[in-house]
Amino acid sequence: xxxxxxxxxxxxxxxxxxISLLFFLARSAGADPFERYLSEDPRIxxxxxxxxxxxxxxxxxxxxxxxxFLWNTLNGEFGYxxxxxxxxxxxxxxxxxxxxxxxxxxxxxxxxxxFVIGVYFAYxxxxxxxxxxxxxxxxxxxxxxxxxxxxxxxVFAYYIPIFPLFGALTPGVQHENWFEFLKxxxxxxxxxLTTLLVRQIGMYVxxxxxxxxxxLGEDYMVTAKAKGVPKMSxxxxxxxxxxxxxxxxxxxxxxxxxxxxxxxTETVFSLPGTGRLIYQSIMNDDFFLLQGAFFxxxxxxxxxxxxxxxxxxxxxxxxxx
Amino acid sequence: xxxNQFIKGxxxxxxxxxxxxxxxxxxxxxLFFVFTAIFAPFLAPYDPYKRVDRPILPPSSKYILGxxxxxxxxxxxxxxxxxxxxxxxxxxxFFTVTIGTLIGVVAGFMGGTIDEILMRFTDVIMxxxxxxxxxxxxxxxGKQSFMIMILAISILGWTGxxxxxxxxxxxxxxxxxxxxxxxxxxxxxxxxxxxILPNVSPLIIATMIYQVAGAxxxxxxxxxxxxxxxxxxxxxxxxxxxxxxxxxxxxMGYPAWWWIIPPxxxxxxxxxxxxxxxxxxxxxxxxxxxxx
Numbered sequence: 107x108x109x110x111x112x113x114x115x116x117x118x119x120x121x122x123x124x125i126s127l128l129f130f131l132a133r134s135a136g137a138d139p140f141e142r143y144l145s146e147d148p149r150i151x152x153x154x155x156x157x158x159x160x161x162x163x164x165x166x167x168x169x170x171x172x173x174x175f176l177w178n179t180l181n182g183e184f185g186y187x188x189x190x191x192x193x194x195x196x197x198x199x200x201x202x203x204x205x206x207x208x209x210x211x212x213x214x215x216x217x218x219x220x221f222v223i224g225v226y227f228a229y230x231x232x233x234x235x236x237x238x239x240x241x242x243x244x245x246x247x248x249x250x251x252x253x254x255x256x257x258x259x260x261v262f263a264y265y266i267p268i269f270p271l272f273g274a275l276t277p278g279v280q281h282e283n284w285f286e287f288l289k290x291x292x293x294x295x296x297x298x299l300t301t302l303l304v305r306q307i308g309m310y311v312x313x314x315x316x317x318x319x320x321x322l323g324e325d326y327m328v329t330a331k332a333k334g335v336p337k338m339s340x341x342x343x344x345x346x347x348x349x350x351x352x353x354x355x356x357x358x359x360x361x362x363x364x365x366x367x368x369x370x371t372e373t374v375f376s377l378p379g380t381g382r383l384i385y386q387s388i389m390n391d392d393f394f395l396l397q398g399a400f401f402x403x404x405x406x407x408x409x410x411x412x413x414x415x416x417x418x419x420x421x422x423x424x425x426x427x
Numbered sequence: 428x429x430x431n432q433f434i435k436g437x438x439x440x441x442x443x444x445x446x447x448x449x450x451x452x453x454x455x456x457x458l459f460f461v462f463t464a465i466f467a468p469f470l471a472p473y474d475p476y477k478r479v480d481r482p483i484l485p486p487s488s489k490y491i492l493g494x495x496x497x498x499x500x501x502x503x504x505x506x507x508x509x510x511x512x513x514x515x516x517x518x519x520x521f522f523t524v525t526i527g528t529l530i531g532v533v534a535g536f537m538g539g540t541i542d543e544i545l546m547r548f549t550d551v552i553m554x555x556x557x558x559x560x561x562x563x564x565x566x567x568x569g570k571q572s573f574m575i576m577i578l579a580i581s582i583l584g585w586t587g588x589x590x591x592x593x594x595x596x597x598x599x600x601x602x603x604x605x606x607x608x609x610x611x612x613x614x615x616x617x618x619x620x621x622x623i624l625p626n627v628s629p630l631i632i633a634t635m636i637y638q639v640a641g642a643x644x645x646x647x648x649x650x651x652x653x654x655x656x657x658x659x660x661x662x663x664x665x666x667x668x669x670x671x672x673x674x675x676x677x678x679m680g681y682p683a684w685w686w687i688i689p690p691x692x693x694x695x696x697x698x699x700x701x702x703x704x705x706x707x708x709x710x711x712x713x714x715x716x717x718x719x
Binding site: 119120123124128131241244245247248249250251252253256259260265271361362363365369370373384385388389393396397400403404407408 | 449547548550551553554555556557558559560562563564566567570640644647648651652653654663666669670675681682684687688690691692694695696698699702703
């Protein structure tokens with residue numbers, strides 16, 4: 107219990123630090139929003155800008171503004187999107203499920219697949235399969251997400267037209283039930299998911315392989331072999347279980363990295379997720395939307411991170427809950 | 428004396444490195460790209476910022492990689508792009524490693540509350556998604572600026588280096604010769620510059636190689652998202668234009684593959700070569716890895 111509290115508290119502090127940093131960065135970059143967006147238009151009289159400023163509390167001293175900002179952010183008040191003319195919170199929340207769907211599936215699948223392949227490569231270490239496999243993984247890990255997506259699009263949507271070119275659902279189709287809906291969604295997400303999965307698997311296979319190889323050198327592995335434990339059982343019960351732990355420690359960085367991948371992938375495949383929203387907000391010069399999307403995505407990452415932490419603690423009895 | 432030691436160290440390093448096949452492959456690849464970057468004006472057949480022919484011409488003997496949507500030679504764009512991509516990668520990595528080393532040494536050497544605060548801060552930056560944060564920084568301080576991009580990448584990229592340098596500073600700090608130096612009254616500054624920095628420097632060089640790879644990846648992503656400096660066309664930016672200006676259907680309804688495939692391939696090859704070099708260097712520095 108104490109462990110859970112401590113972890114949650116540390117994530118809350120992280121978020122508070124992020125909010126504060128952003129507030130002061132935004133201010134140190136100069137120009138409050140009215141200067142930024144209104145003062146370029148000479149037709150707006152100065153008094154009106156001043157009045158707007160007073161209305162939004164921008165004439166208050168900086169520390170009071172900071173508390174206002176903090177309070178509003180905690181209440182989900184991220185302001186209005188300049189492009190959509192709607193509250194930022196609503197715009198982002200509409201699109202968040204698509205990104206969560208993309209990320210959730212790829213986290214689960216890539217963990218399982220890279221676990222199995224990693225252990226297999228470790229088992230075959232030093233052979234041709236291992237050497238080629240790890241080399242391919244290393245190359246895949248070095249390719250940019252968006253390029254991988256573009257190549258998949260060229261091959262599987264243009265020259266061999268199996269998959270759709272863009273979007274998350276077939277436009278104009280009313281789905282009869284949720285099964286039809288899911289089928290359509292998965293069909294559209296096949297290529298984006300493949301893009302993310304290939305990159306993720308390329309990374310985690312290497313982690314898993316190396317840590318398994320390290321565990322295989324331990325004394326208790328020799329003991330297990332001497333005892334006559336079957337090979338498969340040695341690999342998956344003895345080696346892989348212990349090799350999992352270093353993999354688990356990289357999960358912390360993993361969710362942040364996944365978001366990066368999601369932004370690029372969603373941009374390439376024109377998916378209606380938060381990632382592409384971030385891209386569009388740069389294109390439309392919509393700073394409040396960008397900021398709000400960033401906050402919400404960060405909260406998501408921190409929560410996912412916390413869940414992963416607690417899950418690890420539950421899996422590994424050495425960490426006391 | 429120290430100079431001789433350095434030469435000796437470099438010789439052993441080279442002799443081990445020479446036996447590593449993948450390390451040599453990586454080095455050859457990287458040298459190829461560096462060569463291209465340096466001699467870009469002599470290698471590029473056309474000016475990459477000028478229109479040379481009709482738009483969207485497929486590859487031919489005249490234009491090796493065809494032309495883009497405004498009739499610029501893509502092969503020349505690629506050659507000049509090497510310059511931009513590599514220089515952003517190396518410069519950002521240099522700043523990254525400098526910041527990381529500074530924070531790592533201070534945290535490891537001072538310990539206590541300072542260490543705690545710095546490491547907490549490192550965790551904060553490490554957990555957050557880097558690309559949205561980079562975008563936000565660039566949106567605040569200057570969207571399509573060459574220098575702002577380098578600074579933004581460095582300001583967010585130092586965390587890994589700081590952690591590594593901190594942990595090795597901690598172990599060096601406890602060694603007998605540092606104790607001895609302290610006993611005869613050496614100051615903090617002496618210990619840091621004469622004992623700790625020389626001992627962490629091999630590690631710093633190896634991480635720097637990885638940082639170049641990471642920075643190039645970030646640069647490519649940011650440029651692809653349209654945050655690159657239009658007067659410095661990089662590989663990522665070529666892909667950005669391909670994505671936004673009709674690279675998908677320009678080839679009579681089909682994608683202009685000659686426009687899309689080369690930039691990404693070059694990013695992938697450069698990053699792979701850097702990773703190969705980094706791995707080889709790690710193996711040399713850390714002999715425990717070599718035996719495997």
